Amino acid sequence: MSMHPRTASSVVSLLLAAVVSSACGEDSLPLDRPQPAAFRPTEVPSSVELASTPGFADQSGGGVFASASGGLVRLRLDGSKGALEPHPGNTVAAGRVNAIFRLGPHSALVEAENGLFLAESGWVIAPPWRDALGTGVIGTAQSEDGAVWLAHTSGLYRLQEGTLAALKVNGGPLVGITAMAAAPAADGAPGVWFLREGTLNVAVATSATTYQVRGASAPLDAGEVVESMAGLGPAVGTSGELWLLTNKRLLRQTRDGWRQVDLGARPTQLLASGRFLWVKSDDALLLYDADVNTWGVASDLDTREFRFLAADESGCAWVQLGGESVAVSRAPVPRVKGLYQGMQVVEDGLVVSAVIPPGTAPQSVFFQVDGTDVPTTGPQYSLGGAEADGTLKAYSFAGLDAGRHVVAVVARFEDGTEATRTVPFDYQPLDTEPLSWAADIRPIHEARCAKCHTTTPGRPLNTYELWKANAALITAAVRDQRMPADGPMDPQLITRIQRWAASGARP
Numbered sequence: 001m002s003m004h005p006r007t008a009s010s011v012v013s014l015l016l017a018a019v020v021s022s023a024c025g026e027d028s029l030p031l032d033r034p035q036p037a038a039f040r041p042t043e044v045p046s047s048v049e050l051a052s053t054p055g056f057a058d059q060s061g062g063g064v065f066a067s068a069s070g071g072l073v074r075l076r077l078d079g080s081k082g083a084l085e086p087h088p089g090n091t092v093a094a095g096r097v098n099a100i101f102r103l104g105p106h107s108a109l110v111e112a113e114n115g116l117f118l119a120e121s122g123w124v125i126a127p128p129w130r131d132a133l134g135t136g137v138i139g140t141a142q143s144e145d146g147a148v149w150l151a152h153t154s155g156l157y158r159l160q161e162g163t164l165a166a167l168k169v170n171g172g173p174l175v176g177i178t179a180m181a182a183a184p185a186a187d188g189a190p191g192v193w194f195l196r197e198g199t200l201n202v203a204v205a206t207s208a209t210t211y212q213v214r215g216a217s218a219p220l221d222a223g224e225v226v227e228s229m230a231g232l233g234p235a236v237g238t239s240g241e242l243w244l245l246t247n248k249r250l251l252r253q254t255r256d257g258w259r260q261v262d263l264g265a266r267p268t269q270l271l272a273s274g275r276f277l278w279v280k281s282d283d284a285l286l287l288y289d290a291d292v293n294t295w296g297v298a299s300d301l302d303t304r305e306f307r308f309l310a311a312d313e314s315g316c317a318w319v320q321l322g323g324e325s326v327a328v329s330r331a332p333v334p335r336v337k338g339l340y341q342g343m344q345v346v347e348d349g350l351v352v353s354a355v356i357p358p359g360t361a362p363q364s365v366f367f368q369v370d371g372t373d374v375p376t377t378g379p380q381y382s383l384g385g386a387e388a389d390g391t392l393k394a395y396s397f398a399g400l401d402a403g404r405h406v407v408a409v410v411a412r413f414e415d416g417t418e419a420t421r422t423v424p425f426d427y428q429p430l431d432t433e434p435l436s437w438a439a440d441i442r443p444i445h446e447a448r449c450a451k452c453h454t455t456t457p458g459r460p461l462n463t464y465e466l467w468k469a470n471a472a473l474i475t476a477a478v479r480d481q482r483m484p485a486d487g488p489m490d491p492q493l494i495t496r497i498q499r500w501a502a503s504g505a506r507p
């Protein structure tokens with residue numbers, strides 16, 4: 001096995017920390033003392049009183065939450081209630097909701113009285129694997145390779161190809177997990193970190209069906225224990241990172257190694273999404289934006305009664321604030337529709353648009369593709385513009401090299417302030433060698449779609465003709481990771497469906 005230089009340096013610093021810690025404690029790590037800049041947060045109140053239990057915030061705005069009365073609610077960007085109904089194909093009703101977790105860019109895992117459900121595009125769906133796992137979800141995380149991990153009182157699971165795979169070590173389940181976060185392993189491999197019986201571990205997928213659980217370590221002092229953790233995702237030219245909250249301080253591991261971050265007061269709660277980290281300390285709410293490496297602190301916010309519910313990749317957090325349920329953000333950030341954080345784009349054109357949150361209308365809105373301005377106009381704010389009849393046109397990425405890029409949408413307000421939403425994505429243009437339904441798509445349909453799309457609960461899609469007639473709808477549904485509804489699909493299969501459709505949807 002070859003040793004990556006990064007591994008070598010982090011091993012060295014760990015040894016060093018262990019040796020030095022007994023002598024002079026916390027001095028052994030590089031120390032950051034950020035000076036957060038005060039900001040007046042934008043607040044959007046929820047029209048429904050929410051329960052103080054974890055929820056799911058959707059990066060295109062809104063989310064799925066438990067209401068104070070124990071029901072399941074879908075909120076829109078402006079805090080109003082959106083449609084969310086039990087799918088007619090469900091044989092069981094959810095009952096009182098315990099908590100909600102993120103499963104994918106647009107899908108939420110709902111833990112309720114009657115077990116596990118998925119909330120997806122306005123439907124509550126009973127996934128086929130729900131019988132294998134009762135209530136007891138501790139957390140979910142999605143690693144950079146797209147794998148979805150589920151920590152449960154009965155063990156650690158990976159949701160792959162519509163089935164749950166339990167991770168076992170020496171034949172036993174990984175019970176006793178108390179915290180989990182997606183972040184690269186020490187060698188940079190996409191991984192998920194978890195805290196089990198007080199020790200840190202990292203699980204790394206070594207192929208689509210195999211994984212490895214490695215002991216991992218952090219430069220802790222004697223008597224220092226990890227209490228919670230959070231992971232930031234990658235962007236362009238950066239990798240993901242891990243943040244640990246211990247009983248003494250805040251630690252951060254980037255690809256350059258470990259650092260400690262001193263914010264004045266010791267934090268009490270962490271919450272991360274995309275490139276943003278929210279930190280609650282005794283009396284302050286702080287926001288770290290990893291893309292620009294700046295800290296902000298919310299001013300004029302009474303955080304005495306405070307609880308995080310969910311955060312999304314645009315830098316917005318849903319919180320409980322003195323009896324009210326509110327979406328807080330640094331500025332009224334526009335949301336991007338048609339492109340999500342870390343999305344793999346294989347087509348050369350995509351319909352992408354911006355949605356402006358409620359409140360004062362911005363004076364101007366424009367896009368940036370890798371830093372180059374692209375003008376747009378309201379009310380639809382389409383990156384590719386619109387046809388005369390109002391239909392949004394696709395924006396062509398054909399001029400971009402393969403690899404990571406960013407689309408940003410900037411809203412500029414009359415008072416000179418700006419709000420930006422930056423979406424990193426991975427462009428992997430297709431070579432459109434034609435594929436056939438019978439040889440290339442049918443096996444995917446049978447493995448991942450047929451159980452719901454033959455008669456019920458989904459529309460029938462069980463023939464070539466139905467796939468061809470629904471090709472555009474299917475491509476969008478798998479690309480946006482709305483389908484399959486029972487868990488994520490291997491990115492290669494998503495690409496294969498897109499290639500099949502783009503090369504003529506042949507039989």
Ligand code: HEC
Binds near residue numbers: 089128459
């Ligand atoms: C666990 C059940 C389940 C699985 C598995 C599943 N779907 Fe669905 N799907 C649904 C339900 C329920 C709906 C909503 C009813 C409808 O519109 O057909 C839906 C809707 C859709 C829609 C139309 C609405 C939309 O969201 O755009 C498409 C297209 C679709 N599914 C494609 C697929 C494909 C392709 C697969 C396999 C790769 C798949 N689905 C797997 C349950 C499922």
